[in-house]
Every structure is written in structure tokens, then in C-alpha cells.
Amino acid sequence: MEQDQEAAVRDQVELSVRLLRHLSLDDKPTNLAFSPLSLHAVLSLLASGAVGTTREQIIAFLGPAGADAHTALASKAASVVLASRGNECWKPEVRCAIAIWVDAPLRLNPEFADAAASKLKAAVKSVASRDNPAAASAEINEWFRSETGGLVKDILSESEDSIIDDAISAPVVFLINSLYFNRHWYDPFFPHLTKEGVFHVRVPFMTGSHQHTFMDIGCHPGFNVLRMPYHTGGAGGYKMFAMYIYLPDDRDGLAGLVRKLSSNPDSFLHKTIVPEQPVTVGELKIPKFEVSLKVEVSRLLRDLGLDLPFLPAANDSFLGMLLDSPQGMAVLSLLHRCFVNVNEKGTVAAPGTVGEILGFVMPDDHVVDFVADHPFLFFIMEEKSGLVLFAGQVVNPLLH
Structure with missing residues (x-):
């Protein structure tokens, strides 16, 4: 088990650097900040609801440690590594939150929901994403503001990269992760x-x-x-x-x-x-x-070889996620927003990731x-x- 954990950490480090290199490939280099751990959490959750070749490709993308090892790593990060909240004497804290928002008339597959809740500590919430897209967007944005101390806000906006555009194109499932990091320097x-x-x-x-x-x-x-x-x-x-x-x-x-x-x-x-x-x-x-970044990462992931989750699901890629799944389910967008502030006291940082569907x-x-x-x-x-x-x-x- 410990060897599997170490292998999954190696995979996570390698994925971090692969993403860093591709995000930094620009004719005019600029500041950037992102959270590999937040993206890893959403991809692990996505893999647990996928089936067939799509699931196999997501697992291969995460790394050779395998599905169980990466799910265990995401679970440990959510429940152990990042489970440090402040108290009256010590305000800085580190915390992680994972949630699945599903369109109100639909129901999650109990096996997927139980695994997400028990292994990844994911909360399941209902949202009227098709009947009232604007209200759904506002509700999810408020969740991010609350979980990140206001650092991640309006991740679903009315801009051109918004996930929720209208009732027809609105997604039916949102896989969401947030982190909040507030630590003082030792010196x-x-x-x-x-x-x-x-x-x-x-x-x-x-x-x-x-x-x-x-x-x-x-x-x-x-x-x-x-x-x-x-x-x-x-x-x-x-x-x-x-x-x-x-x-x-x-x-x-x-x-x-x-x-x-x-x-x-x-x-x-x-x-x-x-x-x-x-x-x-x-x-x-x-x-x-102070560095902030908002990026839609599906194109980046495709360039790195992860494409099946974003294709119209002729092979019913996400049958494991919903009961009575709509035909052709696919990931419409994968939004990532990150904020990092470094000053004399320490660092305050928070990312948010939204995936549709010594x-x-x-x-x-x-x-x-x-x-x-x-x-x-x-x-x-x-x-x-x-x-x-x-x-x-x-x-x-x-x-x-």
C-alpha cells in the first residue's frame, strides 16, 4: 500500500511538471499559478464515473500507479494532508473540498455517489442547471467563495468561457474541487x-x-x-x-x-x-x-493526450455516473482558476476546478x-x- 502511494505521488509530481511546461509555452512568457492537486482531484473523480476506453485513458493519463492508487491519493489529500483548519489561537489553515453538483431531475448512480463520498469525501448537491442556468451558476460561484475565503469567485461567469451558457447547452453534472492555503513563514x-x-x-x-x-x-x-x-x-x-x-x-x-x-x-x-x-x-x-490565472484546460489536456472524455460519448463514456444517463455525455469544459499571494507573513493561495460533467x-x-x-x-x-x-x-x- 505504501509503495502504491509513493508511486501515485511520483505520478502527481510528473503531471505537475507536464502541466507547468505546457502552460509556460508562450511566445510572451507571463506569470502563472495553478494547482496540480486540484486538477488531480477532479480527474480522479471523473475516472471513477467513467467506463471503458475513456476510463482507461484517464487512468493512464494520471500515471502508471493505477486507478486505486490515485483514488487513494486523492482521498488522503482531501481527508488527511489538507485537513488542517484554523482555530481561535491559530488562524492560518489548509483545507480541501470536493463536491458533485447534479441537475435536479437526474440521479447519481449510487455506486458512484457512495464511492465519491466514502473515498473522496465528496458532497453531493442538487442544482437546477437546465431550468435556471443563471441561478445555478450563482449558487456554484457562492460555494467557491465560501470554501476559498473569497479568493476564487465568479469561476462560472457570463463570459465567453462560462460553462453555463443557456438551458439547452447547460451541463447536467459538475465535478468540483477547491483548496484553501493560508500559512505563515516559519521565519x-x-x-x-x-x-x-x-x-x-x-x-x-x-x-x-x-x-x-x-x-x-x-x-x-x-x-x-x-x-x-x-x-x-x-x-x-x-x-x-x-x-x-x-x-x-x-x-x-x-x-x-x-x-x-x-x-x-x-x-x-x-x-x-x-x-x-x-x-x-x-x-x-x-x-x-500576487499571481492569478483563469484557464480552460481541456485543450491543454487534449494536447497532452487526454481526449476521449471531451468527445461526444458514442461509447457511453460516463455510464457509471448517472442512472438513466443521457446519451452522448461528455466533458464540455474544464475550468481552473488559481490565486497565489506571497508576502512578508507567508502565503495565501486558493484554486478552484470545475469539470463538467530533517x-x-x-x-x-x-x-x-x-x-x-x-x-x-x-x-x-x-x-x-x-x-x-x-x-x-x-x-x-x-x-x-
Whole structure:
């Protein structure tokens, strides 16, 4: 069982990097942030309601660990890894919510509903998506606002990428996931030390203090990696979250670093994220940044080889999801919205996804500067499990 879990985590890390590389393929690179874990949850839920070749393709896309391992991983993420809510003494929290919204006249297959509830802690809700599309959209948007502290809002909008357009084209099932992440740095930055500096443009840089004399910085050919742990407080047991910033040596080295990362994602990440020992820090500067992204990812997934869920279901792809399933069920859209804010105190982040249907070692005398004054990658990970919660890149910290 533990080996299956480790295999599923490797698959999740590799999927994270595949998505990062394809999202960053742009003639004009820009800031981006997304949650591989949120997408993984919705795809795992989608697989549990699919049948035949469509189910096989979704499982193969998630990775060779297999359906049971990925369902178990999604379950663990929802009920254990991310089950840390704040209390009166400790406000920061990490939480996950999964829900299935189904059009009111229709009924979920009991086997699918029971598995989703027991394994993925999914709530089942009814919504009048065909009789009153506008009200259904507003109700789902309100659910996201509530679950993400207001960070994810209007994910279903009246814009051109809205899932709900009218009563005819409105979907009958929504598979939904949200995460909320609010953690303080273990060693916070002092706001009065934040100074403007040059990052192509002038931006506020958080500056290290005496608290950052020794840091986990991995020095590798062509790039350095900074580990910034979050405070472990709060309810729900011990969990260790950290942000890793991958800074290429060259100012224009971001694309090359992504390619290097993509060559062997799991091996690359786990061999570079944990330095052998803390190092003495000379100059430490990290820009404050806020990144948001709203993207319809079905085209991206098709480009990566996952196409059957989005095709008219001549093979009845989702017969396992509903009783008396309508003919030709298919995924109409897969919307993903993500928000990440990094400041002196810590990080607040939240994604939403809607799918239709260490011991201490004394440092040596080596002094390392880490000045993130040019484009870099970042990952937020839960270190005990190895899961990637968020991934992204910062090209211009002033762009939101």
C-alpha cells in the first residue's frame, strides 16, 4: 500500500511538471499559478464515473500507479494532508473540498455517489442547471467563495468561457474541487526591511534579516533552489509545507530550467529540493508577488493526450455516473482558476476546478546569496507526502 502511494505521488509530481511546461509555452512568457492537486482531484473523480476506453485513458493519463492508487491519493489529500483548519489561537489553515453538483431531475448512480463520498469525501448537491442556468451558476460561484475565503469567485461567469451558457447547452453534472492555503513563514520577513529593487521593473523585495542567517539553499549547475518552510501550527496533526523557489543563474534562463525540469520531473525535484545542509546566507531578496490565472484546460489536456472524455460519448463514456444517463455525455469544459499571494507573513493561495460533467546540521563557511531579481519557478509542497499543491512561475511581480 505504501509503495502504491509513493508511486501515485511520483505520478502527481510528473503531471505537475507536464502541466507547468505546457502552460509556460508562450511566445510572451507571463506569470502563472495553478494547482496540480486540484486538477488531480477532479480527474480522479471523473475516472471513477467513467467506463471503458475513456476510463482507461484517464487512468493512464494520471500515471502508471493505477486507478486505486490515485483514488487513494486523492482521498488522503482531501481527508488527511489538507485537513488542517484554523482555530481561535491559530488562524492560518489548509483545507480541501470536493463536491458533485447534479441537475435536479437526474440521479447519481449510487455506486458512484457512495464511492465519491466514502473515498473522496465528496458532497453531493442538487442544482437546477437546465431550468435556471443563471441561478445555478450563482449558487456554484457562492460555494467557491465560501470554501476559498473569497479568493476564487465568479469561476462560472457570463463570459465567453462560462460553462453555463443557456438551458439547452447547460451541463447536467459538475465535478468540483477547491483548496484553501493560508500559512505563515516559519521565519517571516520584517515589512520595514522590504525595499524596492530592480526586477526588469522596480518591485518591492522582501529582505532577509538575522532570522534568515542560515537557510536551505541548494546550489546546482545553472540554478539555485531556496526552501522556505511554513509554520507547522494549527490543528490536524503534523504537516510540513514549504515553498521552493527555483532561480536560474541566467536572467533569461527560465525556459531552459523548465526543459531541464521536464526531462525527469520526479527525480529532478526530489534530488534538488532538499539541500544536504543549511548554508550561511549573504544577501536574501525575494519579491512580493500576487499571481492569478483563469484557464480552460481541456485543450491543454487534449494536447497532452487526454481526449476521449471531451468527445461526444458514442461509447457511453460516463455510464457509471448517472442512472438513466443521457446519451452522448461528455466533458464540455474544464475550468481552473488559481490565486497565489506571497508576502512578508507567508502565503495565501486558493484554486478552484470545475469539470463538467530533517535533522539540523551545522552549516559550513560557504556563504550563498539568493537574490530573486529575475524570472523564477515556484512550487508549494507538503513535504511528508511529497504532494505538489501549487506550481507556477513569476516573470513580472507587478502583474496580477
